[in-house]
Amino acid sequence: MLKLTARQEQILNLIREAIENTGFPPTRAEIAAELGFRSANAAEEHLQALARKGAIELSPGTSRGIRLRDQGTGSAARPARSRPAQMALPHPALMQLSLPLVGRVAAGSPILAQEHIESTYNVDPALFAAKPDYLLKVRGMSMRDAGILDGDLLAVKKIDAARNGQIIVARLGNDVTVKRYQKTGAVIELLPENPDFKPIRVNPDQEDFALEGLAVGLLRNWN
Structure with missing residues (x-):
C-alpha cells in the first residue's frame, strides 16, 4: 500500500469510527460536513485516492459503498492477526x-x-x-x-x-x-x-x- 497523506489518514479514521459506532460507513456528504469540505465531490476525490492506494474498496450503486481493506496504515493501522493456511476459495458466485x-x-x-x-x-x-x-x-x-x-x-x-x-x-x-x-x-x-x-x-x-x-x-x- 502506498503511503497516505495526513488528510487521507484522517478520512480513513473517520470511516473506521463511523463503522464501529453506527455500523455504517459515512456518506460523501457526511465526510464533507465533518471535515469542512465545500462539497461532497471533494470527499469523493479523497475516497478515490484511498481506493487507488489500496486502503479501501468502493462499491458502485450504494450510497455508503465504502469497505475497509484488511490492512491499516499509519496511525490507523491495526495489529495483523496470524491466520491459518487456507485452501483456495470457491467461485465468487458460490460465496454470495x-x-x-x-x-x-x-x-x-x-x-x-x-x-x-x-x-x-x-x-x-x-x-x-x-x-x-x-x-x-x-x-x-x-x-x-x-x-x-x-x-x-x-x-x-x-x-x-x-x-x-x-x-x-x-x-x-x-x-x-x-x-x-x-x-x-x-x-x-x-x-x-x-x-x-x-x-x-x-x-x-x-x-x-x-x-x-x-x-x-x-x-x-x-x-
Whole structure:
C-alpha cells in the first residue's frame, strides 16, 4: 500500500469510527460536513485516492459503498492477526449471501414471517459492515439525511441490544420503523434524520417496543 497523506489518514479514521459506532460507513456528504469540505465531490476525490492506494474498496450503486481493506496504515493501522493456511476459495458466485427481502410487516407477526417476504436477493457479503440476516424495504423519508431513502433496501442484522448512535430497525405498536437509537437512563428515543419528522419516545414500561435489528448496509436501485 502506498503511503497516505495526513488528510487521507484522517478520512480513513473517520470511516473506521463511523463503522464501529453506527455500523455504517459515512456518506460523501457526511465526510464533507465533518471535515469542512465545500462539497461532497471533494470527499469523493479523497475516497478515490484511498481506493487507488489500496486502503479501501468502493462499491458502485450504494450510497455508503465504502469497505475497509484488511490492512491499516499509519496511525490507523491495526495489529495483523496470524491466520491459518487456507485452501483456495470457491467461485465468487458460490460465496454470495441469499437474503430475504421483507416488505410491509403485518401488526403483531414476526418480521421474517413467510407472508412478509417479497423475494430473495443474492448479494456480495463484502458490501456490508457485518453479515446481514435480511433486507428491509424502506418506507418514507424520515432517514433522508443519513442517506436512507424511500424504496432503498436496508441490510439488517438481528440483534437484541443496541448502542447510542446506531441505526436500528424497531417494532413499535403496529409499525416497523428505521431510526437512530438513543438511550438516556431508562428512556429510549428513536431519532429521525430529517427535520420534518419528530423523535419517538419509548417509555421504560412500553410493551409494544422491540429491537428488530441493526442496519449494516444499504442497496439502492438506480434505475
